[in-house]
Amino acid sequence: MKNRKKTAVILGATGLVGNELVNILIQQQNYEKIHLLVRRPPDSHDPVCEVHVVDFEQYYSYRELFQVTDVFCCLGTTIKKAKSKEAFRKVDYEYPVEAAKMACESGAEKFLMITAMGSNPKSRIFYNQVKGEVEESISKLTIPSIHIFRPSLLLGKREEFRFGEKIAEKASILLNLIMIGPLRPFKAIEAKNVAAAMASMARTGKGGVNIYPSHEIERIAIENN
Structure with a gap:
């Protein structure tokens, strides 16, 4: 029903x-x-939102919460923040795959997730390899509609200060001015545009596995603003 x-x-x-x-x-x-589903409660939330402070090590115990129509996965960290490759893989691979499996078991209609530009299970870069592996694993599940968003460098106000990313962000804002033609797919993208694109594709009836590169994410966000 519409x-x-x-x-x-x-x-x-x-x-x-x-x-x-x-x-x-x-x-x-x-x-x-x-x-x-959060590690710590947000400062405030709307009545339509129900906050669950969860222990991701006991993820499967929250499977009843996945009896919904749409599941959005915005999980992600860095190896520096995670402290080890093993910890990074747990957040960026194990948690999303477990969520997708619970979504599949619960009959969710859509699974929408963020990975990254350069995702490739055969990449020699560990970060890109893990992102590619999580895409590959989730794409094999029988969820009717899967949407994978591959943004480039994300621009926006973060809760924690990341010096390296902050420098890259400032440089990207300047570089974006010359990112035209064949360079356009590599432009940094506003986090709000990624979110807007996810919300937009959640409203469609598009089925199957769909992958959106960064410039396509921006186009969807602009067209549906």
């Missing part, structure tokens, strides 16, 4: 993209309930 109210789960709701996504979904009023 006007049926939906329900959703958002993982990584307090992150850079996740926070923007929560705000957009609240404004659109297409969901009667949005479950936020």
Whole structure:
């Protein structure tokens, strides 16, 4: 039914993209309930949102929360923040795959997730390899509609200060001015545009596995703004 109210789960709701996504979904009023799975509670939230402070090591015990129409996965970290490759893989591979499996078991209609530009399971770069592996694993599941977003460098206000990313962000803002033609796919992108694109594709009836490179994400966000 076109006007049926939906329900959703958002993982990584307090992150850079996740926070923007929560705000957009609240404004659109297409969901009667949005479950936020977080490590720590947000400062505030709308009544439509139900906050669940979860222990991701006991992830499967929250499987009942995945009985929703749409699951948004905005989880992601860096090796520096995670402290080790093993810890990074747990956040960027194990948690999203477990979430997708629970979504599949619960009959969710859509699974929408963020990976990264350069995702490739055969990459020699560990970061890109893990991102590619998580895409590959989730794409094999029988969820009716899977949407994978591959943004370039994300621009926006982060909760934590990352010196290297802050320098790269400032440089990217200047470089974006000359990123035209064949360079356009490499432009840095605003986190709010990634969130807008995710929200937009959640409203479509498009099925199968769909992958969106960064410039396509920006196009979707602009066209549906």
